[in-house]
Amino acid sequence: MKATVHSLTALLLAAGSASAVNILSPSDSIIAIGLVGSGSSYPGGEAPSSVIDGDSSTKYLNFAEERSGFIVTPGSPTIASSIVFTTANDAPERDPASFSIWGTNDTIRSGDNSLGNQESWTPILTNTALNLPTDRFSPGAPVDFTNSLAFSSYRVTFDTVRDAIAANSMQIADVQLFTGLGGTGSTILSSGMSILAIDQDVVPTSSFPGGENPSLAIDGDPNTKYLNFGGDQTGFIVTPSVGASIVDSFTITTANDAPGRDPVGYTLYGTNDSITSSENSGGTDENWVVIQSGTLTPPNERFTEYGATIEGNSTFYTSYRFDVDTVGGDSLMQFAEIQFGGRIPEPSSAILALLGVLPLIRRRR
Ligand SMILES: [Ca+2]
Ligand SMILES: [Ca+2]
Ligand SMILES: [Ca+2]
Missing domain, CATH: 2.60.120.260 (Galactose-binding domain-like)
Structure with missing residues (x-):
């Protein structure tokens, strides 16, 4: 009987019975990641x-x-x-x-x-x-x-x-x-x-100031931001507390200053692996599937939203990796907020009714 209920749920979800939601929330687990490379650096006058x-x-x-x-x-x-x-x-x-x-x-x-x-x-x-x-x-x-x-x-x-x-x-x-x-x-x-x-x-190459850590990108407050000193090829891994989801859009909010730090090139990945990558690592411990890659045109205005729709994604993932492949010319990367739009599995009222009826059917037997 249990197996039958699960099959019915899966069937109705596959038919598109999932609710549209904001996928990210302040309670999500989020870490900063960046390209792994050379740490070489010298002062301008000591080249x-x-x-x-x-x-x-x-x-x-x-x-x-x-x-x-x-x-x-x-x-x-x-x-x-x-x-x-x-x-x-x-x-x-x-x-x-x-x-x-x-x-x-x-x-x-x-x-x-x-x-x-x-x-x-x-x-x-x-x-x-x-x-x-x-x-x-x-x-x-x-x-x-x-x-x-x-x-x-x-x-x-x-x-x-x-x-x-x-x-x-x-x-x-x-x-x-x-x-x-x-x-x-x-x-x-x-x-x-x-x-x-x-x-x-x-x-x-990933590092961030304590007061500009990645959790500030999902706190719902445009006055706080996530800044990564690594610039190009930095980003984050997030595990939404809503559970598995299908992402169909994302929205970035520009931070308070320095438009040259806004994300321009991006790649969004999904995984159903548990996250073992550590903070400021390369973020490559998991098997990541590319959902979409592209180029954005950030607005000059600060505290302003921009983003992209995701085409043709129908896969549920429990965690996401967002790489900022390039920024607008600055050596740092930052943004105030990011939100993913999409769907999470939630039984429709029809399914809820059905699930409510099933125990009655069993009791009558
Ligand atoms: Ca060294
Ligand atoms: Ca010399
Ligand atoms: Ca924020």
Whole structure:
């Protein structure tokens, strides 16, 4: 008998007997997510170009600390035989304590502040200890390579720093490659060469201020917002407390300021898996099915709604993932509110009547 009731319910739901509702509410479980990538970043005045300017008073500083470094492209292939590092102006704890160097003749496809792994790299020396002077503005002893190969680009990483606990970053004033052993022969690096900052540790890019957390996107208040420092390719995973639903539209409300942070490109996914992804992770622990992907045109007006209808979705999901693939040009992502329109399974009055009658039928038997 129970099985029959369930079959009837399923049949009537399949026939479209579900009620139109707002799917999201403040009691839903919601977490921030973002692309997993490189954490490399440097201050504007301490860019990687400072290591090839031959000036020990300028330095390259990377907040990603250990395993940060650079990719430099002298252009014409050279055979590097030794390397010299010069310490920066302050904070000896940030000095590299070990390094690795690779060469490639591939075209460089890695971006600035990337993992620096979009090429095929040949190791020249890896995880090699450095004992740089604690004196400031001072070159260390040249480190020799056993290398007979010519490369058009070099990748250098600083695998450890002198005191990783005390330091908040890695820094170095100058790096020079030589064609001869012991810092002899011709210098290979000079100002104006293409040089990129990298960090090889994989980290999530998602983070948010405490007062602008993702739950503020579903609190029903346009004066509060969700802000993600990761910008493009951040978003959220939400598990509506209404249970399984079919989403057929969504509406975003712009936040108080900075229209360049409004969501533009988006992808909406659904899953019926239980959510195991953690806060600020890549959000990929579950099996996600794309419901719809597209591009929005946010209004310039603040505290204003925009969104999209979902075409052709008839699948119930218990959780949703909303990726903001791109924002309007800013480096941060934010919005005040988001709401999903759709349907949840709810027996119609006809079904309720039927369910009410069934126990009577059974009692009469
Ligand atoms: Ca310099
Ligand atoms: Ca790092
Ligand atoms: Ca809000």
